[in-house]
Amino acid sequence: MNLASPLMHPALRVWPVTPADTMPLALWTAGEIAEACGGIASHDFQASGVEMDSRDVKSGDIFVALKGEAMDGHKFLPQAFEKGAVAAIVDRPVDYPHVLVQDTTAALHALAEFARERSQAVRIGITGSVGKTGMKEAIFTCLDRASRGAAHRSVRSYNNHVGVPLSLARMPARAKFGVFEMGMNHRHEIAPLSARVRPHVALITTIAPAHIENLGSLEAIADEKAEIFTGLVEGGTAIIPADSEWADRLIAHARNCGATIITFGRSKDADVRLLDAIPAAGGGALVTADLGDRRICYTVAEPGEHWIVNSLGVMAAVRAAGGDLGAAGLALAEMGGLKGRGARHEIALDGGTALLIDESYNANPASMRATLKALAATPATRRLAVLGSMKELGDFADAFHRQLAEPLGEAGVTHAILVGEEMRALAEELGKLSGAALGKAITFAHCGSPAEAIAALGQYGLAPGDAVLVKGSNSVGLGRLVSHFTDKARAGG
Structure with a gap:
C-alpha cells in the first residue's frame, strides 16, 4: 500500500x-x-x-x-x-x-565508554545495602513500558568492576533509558563504577550492615554508597531515602557533588512522600503518594512493607529520568517476584498447596527483618523459615544472627531450619528462649548444608496452607533447596 x-x-x-x-x-x-x-x-x-x-x-x-x-x-x-x-x-x-x-x-572498558557516548539514553545508577537488584528491575520495567521497549539494564547482579562495563557495552545505541546497578565489598569501589556510568540519576536504596566486615561501621557504608553521586553528570539528580538515619549524611554528600536532591519515604519532609497504603489482593498494596506538585495512586504487586517505600524511590527515579508515571504505575501493578528475590511458588500437595517464598539470593540483617515482616503478613496455617547464614558481617556476625530470634517470633514462625555455621548463634538463642518461654516456642533444626536442610524440611513435612520463607546469602546455596521442592512439585512427586 x-x-x-x-x-x-x-x-x-x-x-x-x-x-x-x-x-x-x-x-x-x-x-x-x-x-x-x-x-x-x-x-x-x-x-x-x-x-x-x-x-x-x-x-x-x-x-x-x-x-x-x-x-x-x-x-x-x-x-x-x-x-x-x-x-x-x-x-x-x-x-x-x-x-x-x-x-x-x-x-x-573502552567499549563501555563508546556505548555510553554514542547513546542519548538517560542513565540511572542504583546502589544501596538492600534492594538494589529489585529496584533496578522495577525502574527498568517502568521505563521499558513507558518507552515501548527502549530501556536497557544490567542483568542479574552485574554490578562490579567487570559487570558494570559489560552492562554498558550491551546498551544499544537506540536505547532511551539505561539502568545500572553498582555494588561494593570494600572502600573506594563505587566511585569508579559511577564514573564509568556517568548517571543522570543516582539512587540509594538503604544503608544496612551488609559488608560491615570490610567497611567497619554503618557510617563508612553510608559514605561509600554516597560515592555514587561523584559520577553524576552536571545537574544530575540524587535520590535519597528520607527515612534513613543516615539521610542527612547522604544529603550532604549529594550537595557537595552539586546534585539536585530528591528524598522519598514516609517522613513528612520527604519530597516523594507516602500518604497511604492499603493492602491489595495477592499481598501487594494500593499506594497513594504526594510528589509535591501532584498526588498519584498506584498498585504495587510485590508483597511486603519494604516494597511500599521502594515504590516511592522507583517513582522518584522514573520522574527524574523523564519517564511516564502512568506507565510506571501499570508496570508496578504487574511486576512479579524475581528468582531468588521474592519469587513465590505454589507447591502442590495432597489436599491443597503450600507457598514457598524464594529469597535465596542474598541476606543481611535488614533484609532478613524485612522479609520476615512480609512473611508475618502472608496468610498461612503455619509459617516456616529456612534461613541461611548472613555473610561478611565479621566480628558482628554472632550478634546479628542472635538478633533474628525476635523477628522470627514476631512473624509467627513455628519451625525454623537454620543453615550454616554462622546460624549456630541463632540456634543457641532459640534454644535459650525455648527453655524460658511460657508460650509455644519455635522449634528448629540446625544444618550444615543445603542437602541437610532439604532432608530436614522433607522430614518435618509440608502441609496445605503452609508458607515457607527461604532466605540466606547466595554462597550458602539455598537456591538448591528451592529448586528441589519446586522441581519436585512440577514433577508431581
Missing part, C-alpha cells in the same frame, strides 16, 4: 521520525568495535550481544576473552564459537573472526 494513501490510518501516515531511526540495528559492527578499542578486525561482522562467559554465549554474540589471575578466556574460544559467537575480542592472533587488541579488559 502507498504510505501516502488516504485510506491509511492517519497515525501511520505521520509516524514520527527521530535521529535514532538512522542508527544501526546491530548492537556492534566490527568497525565500531575496532574504533572503540583501538584494535584491528580480522573480518567484517555484526554482533547482537556481548558476553564474557563462554557458557552464556548466545548466537550472534561477540565474546570478550578476558584474562585474569586465575583464568584466561582465550582458552574458551572453541566453546564460545560452538555456542554461536560471531567473533571475539582477543589479545593475540587466533583462527577465529576477531578484533585484536593489546588488553582485553581495557578493550571492554
